[in-house]
Amino acid sequence: MPLLPPRVRLISTGSEITQGMYADSNAQRLSVTLFERGFRVVGHAAAPDDFAAILSAIRDAAAHSDLIIITGGLGPTEDDLNRDVIAQWSNQPLHKDDRAEEMIRERFRRRGREMPLDNVRQAFIPRHATILHNHWGTAPGFLISADEQRPALLALPGPPSEWQPMLAAALDGPLGHAFPDRPRRSIYSLHLAMIPESTVNGCIRDLFAGQPGCELTILASRGHIRLRIAATSATDAENEQNTRRLRDAIAQRIPPEFIFAEGPGDQTLPASLVALFRQQQKTIATAESCTGGWIAKDLTDVPGSSQVFKAGWVTYSNDAKIRDLTVPPTILDRHGAVSEPVVRAMAEGAREKSGADFALSVSGVAGPDGGSEEKPVGTVWFAVASPQGTTAIKYLFNGDRETIRSFATIQALELLRRALLKIPPESTLPD
């Protein structure tokens, strides 16, 4: 009989969330972790800093769940109501927990300060709750076990830097013990760049249903397509087998050169590219016009990128293209800055100057102004200069300035990947 994942409902507290001042990023992060650890999140909620609203959110969540996880509202101020609300809901009056108080005092002591009187509030927790140590803040968390009337409840502070290690410890400790019969889950993803989602979907349409123990999902975000295989079963071995079968079926439909990364973790195109260039001991230079430094920024986001990234130019003006990249002024006059001859000259100039093995160049019309009938907003020319010579290609992107620049950035990185691996820039999956 298959194991059923315990049902979890999440509650985020704070008027700053219900008023839209901050996004509720805890809900997403918690959902991912809980899914991977064999739970099933069946609902999110956010409530303002109001006793009745929080109590009502907890009661609603309790009706259809095995576990409630509530974040925020454990600070030392009078706005921090979660301890009191949970005490009332669970019928377990607050009492001062000496271990909790000592944790808080110790935290202040290590910073050479006395504990302010207000912070004693944070040591009051519902009787019979299990304290969770907070190594990164003053608010202890706590776990209340399920009983006949109520599901279990885990209270965590709001900041992810505080609750993430607390949740991990709770899953290996009291929370894990409270839900021993969870299924095993594994996530395995394949990553593609700048292939239309509908095209990818068309290739693997027959694989979405009827995969034993596996679920396949396409996630698309700004030119990054992720094929996510989520396997659920009683054992890791079974998950591995089911994942492998589905992964191989995908590989029969999508040739490997389109997949820039695959594996259990998440992966970005810049990180894959830096790893690939490090592995092949090749170096990169960039010459950017419309992307304005975004490509260099993405590459240097990656730790260790200094081993492959030699230099970047943001040649926004024609003067800079001529002076820094030795683009001949006659070409600019004749063809304009957004043209094949100019991106070729930019890439070759950057490669020559920097001494890098590969140089990438981009010039386009990001908008909102600057478009023409011949070169509408969204027109972007790319070139890659490499030991094999220089190739150039043009794309037309739809959207606003931000969208065009972000697509141009990921397209440029994908062209660089293809150049390194000698994959033709224009090859695409059959539609």
Next chain:
Amino acid sequence: MPLLPPRVRLISTGSEITQGMYADSNAQRLSVTLFERGFRVVGHAAAPDDFAAILSAIRDAAAHSDLIIITGGLGPTEDDLNRDVIAQWSNQPLHKDDRAEEMIRERFRRRGREMPLDNVRQAFIPRHATILHNHWGTAPGFLISADEQRPALLALPGPPSEWQPMLAAALDGPLGHAFPDRPRRSIYSLHLAMIPESTVNGCIRDLFAGQPGCELTILASRGHIRLRIAATSATDAENEQNTRRLRDAIAQRIPPEFIFAEGPGDQTLPASLVALFRQQQKTIATAESCTGGWIAKDLTDVPGSSQVFKAGWVTYSNDAKIRDLTVPPTILDRHGAVSEPVVRAMAEGAREKSGADFALSVSGVAGPDGGSEEKPVGTVWFAVASPQGTTAIKYLFNGDRETIRSFATIQALELLRRALLKIPPESTLPD
């Protein structure tokens, strides 16, 4: 008697949200708009694509609200359950709405296509509901009026590009008419960069409570501090007066040179900076090491930045610093790349080469590797070369690579703003 804002509960539907594959960005965007339009959002919820879960979310939301807004689940597939769930909840059976069907057919016709049979599903809406035209997708929205048993309910499609114009139209039309007695709201913000939140908080502590018709909130995110004045009253004139009073009280405590922008809309530091440089007809060049192009990227995000941004260098290697910015090799040898003499030489080299009025340079240790006892991870040197000469300053930032780089970027932009306005780089608010 003050007008009470109608209470709204939001529901986002989709298993991709409860599983954490995407963040629920609709909840935040809707909350902001509804707050500004005189409503009060008293709860968010997200439910998976499951009939019972969605129905239960609607019932829970109905208990304490005047209006429910539910997004998603209006597509043409069998996963799209919201029409059926809402029909059951409202006791208004679905019927095919001829106007809705014609809208959908017309949309396909304009693209030269026949309407696929599946899309007829989208024309089925609860009887007595008011149809909302969707100009950007196939799913019509609809509004169900409140009755004795139930609050009003507005059903919208998931993509913001579709629901945003539909919500705006509904607020000016049937939704606005259904809630005529809303208060007027105005939002006015003051923006500061790289001043510790606790310092700002200390300056204006006495202004948080007791402001008639106004609420003051500090919002901090990655070095950007926003002081948000939300005024609520029966008239715009009263809001303006209350806002002005609180704004002036803030101005007495925070000198104007610390405020990079203020006004009713949102504003970023790069956008303010580009506007300021355009106004003063001055130009910018950048020379980046550890920020790797992020400063140039942020400046060129701004439409019209080509008028002020002349050139940028990403001189990640010492070779590039020497070759492109004429940094003397002896300085690099003697002081290392992260040092005052090097950032000075970088800024002066960039200014000289580019011919820009102002040149900004950054060199630091972003980590995770490369730190030393003398120059720990987070050490960042900045210089600005200008017609007045060159100034340099060092900061130590805490956090991971991403945090250090983002703080260094906003700090650099703030130093550039101060240089243009001749504000001393090291001046700060009294703690």
